[in-house]
Amino acid sequence: xxxxxxxxxxxxxxxxxxxxxxxxxxxxxxxxxxxxxxxxxxxxxxxxxxxxxxxxxxxxxxxxxxxxxxxxxxxxxxxxxxxxxxxxxxxxxxxxxxxxxxxxxxxxxxxxxxxxxxxxxxxxxxxxxxxxxxxxxxxxxxxxxxxxxxxxxxxxxxxxxxxxxxxxxxxxxxxxxxxxxxxxxxxxxxxxxxxxxxxxxxxxxxxxxxxxxxxxxxxxxxxxxxxxxxxxxxxxxxxxx
Numbered sequence: 001x002x003x004x005x006x007x008x009x010x011x012x013x014x015x016x017x018x019x020x021x022x023x024x025x026x027x028x029x030x031x032x033x034x035x036x037x038x039x040x041x042x043x044x045x046x047x048x049x050x051x052x053x054x055x056x057x058x059x060x061x062x063x064x065x066x067x068x069x070x071x072x073x074x075x076x077x078x079x080x081x082x083x084x085x086x087x088x089x090x091x092x093x094x095x096x097x098x099x100x101x102x103x104x105x106x107x108x109x110x111x112x113x114x115x116x117x118x119x120x121x122x123x124x125x126x127x128x129x130x131x132x133x134x135x136x137x138x139x140x141x142x143x144x145x146x147x148x149x150x151x152x153x154x155x156x157x158x159x160x161x162x163x164x165x166x167x168x169x170x171x172x173x174x175x176x177x178x179x180x181x182x183x184x185x186x187x188x189x190x191x192x193x194x195x196x197x198x199x200x201x202x203x204x205x206x207x208x209x210x211x212x213x214x215x216x217x218x219x220x221x222x223x224x225x226x227x228x229x230x231x232x233x234x235x236x237x238x239x240x241x
Contacts, residue, residue: 002203003119003203003204004072004073006186006201006202006203007072007073007075007076008073008074008075009201010186010188010199010201011186011201012073012075012076012079014169014171014188015052015053015076015079016053016079017164017169017171018163018164018171019055020164022053022055022083025055026054026055026058026059028055029055029056029059029113030059030062033059033060033063036144036226036237038060038063038109038142038144039063039064040063040064040065040108041108041140042108042138042140042141043106043107043108043138044064044065044066044108045065045066045068045105045106045107045108045109046060046065046066046067046068046107046108046109046110046111047067047068047070047102047105047107047109047110047111048060048067048068048069048070048111048113049070049096049110049111049112049116049129050070050071050096050112050113050114050116050117050119051067051069051070051071051076051077051080051091052071052073052076052077052080052114052116053076053077053079053080053083054069054079054080054083054084054089055113055114056111056113056114057069057080057084057089058080058083058084058087058089060109060111061084061087061088061089062087065088065109066088066090067087067088067089067090068090068092068102068105068107069089069090069091069092070092070093070094070096070101070102071092071093071094071096072093072094072095072096073093074093077091077093096112096116096129097120097125097128097129099128099132102136103132103135103136105136106136106138107136107137107138107141108137108138108140108141108142109137109141109142109143109144110133110136110137110141110142110143110144111143111144111145112129112144112145112146112147113144113145113146114146114147115146115147115148115205116147117129117145117146117147117208118147118148118150118205118206118207118208119203119205119206120206121206122180122206123206123208123212123216126206126208126213126216127216127220130143130216130217130220130222131220133220134220134221134222134240137240138240139240139241140239140240140241141239141240142225142237142238142239142240143217143222143237143238143240144235144236144237144238145213145234145235145236146233146234146235146236147208147233147234148205148232148233148234149208149209149210149229149232149233149234150182150205150206150207150208151207151208151209152232153177154175154177159174159175159176159177160172160173160174161173161174161175167191168190168191169188169189169190169191170188170189171186171187171188171189172186172187172188172189173185173186173187174187180206180207181204181205181206181207182204182205182207183202183203183204184202184203184204184205185200185201185202186200186201186202187199187200188200208234210227210229210234213234213236214227214236217236217238220238221240221241222238222239222240223238223239223240223241224236224237224238225237225238225239
């Protein structure tokens with residue numbers, strides 16, 4: 001199953017829930033943007049690549065950005081549409097690598113957060129995305145990536161990762177490692193009418209190391225303003241001079 005099919009047929013129903021709930025994730029990103037002094041300064045245009053249900057798009061629009069929210073998941077974008085109210089968010093259903101759909105927007109900010117970056121096919125796609133982002137950003141514009149560092153292989157029972165559970169749902173991930181990617185098995189147990197049902201789907205994620213993402217940023221022309229690897233979650237912010 002490819003990544004789009006995985007999201008549309010399996011993951012979308014649980015997406016906001018596994019992140020602790022929609023409002024919790026929105027508040028987390030409000031704090032992230034505030035802590036990193038992200039606010040409109042020039043064109044006010046921001047592009048949210050892999051926007052999903054709006055965890056980033058909504059806080060950015062609240063700050064005054066005019067947001068282009070791009071994702072291939074029709075169902076997650078429908079959730080964003082239902083929750084954006086009157087915020088200035090344009091929803092675009094497309095592949096984030098289809099550069100032509102957003103190259104005209106003259107953005108001062110481009111973000112690709114959550115774990116979207118590891119969903120790409122290979123490191124060449126990450127390089128192309130970064131280079132193209134540099135080309136269209138305004139002077140002093142910023143690019144923000146967050147993603148999981150999957151380069152450290154978990155062994156044996158540690159490959160089973162409990163994500164979230166409540167009285168009616170249990171969500172667990174199982175990881176299978178290969179040289180350049182991992183297979184992620186999303187295992188859901190749903191309780192319906194007193195009976196537990198199991199649903200399983202899998203997709204691939206690529207490995208991106210600290211060193212590699214830093215090299216991609218600097219070779220693309222960015223000055224790295226901020227870098228952090230906290231509990232395996234990498235955050236990198238680059239500035240275009």
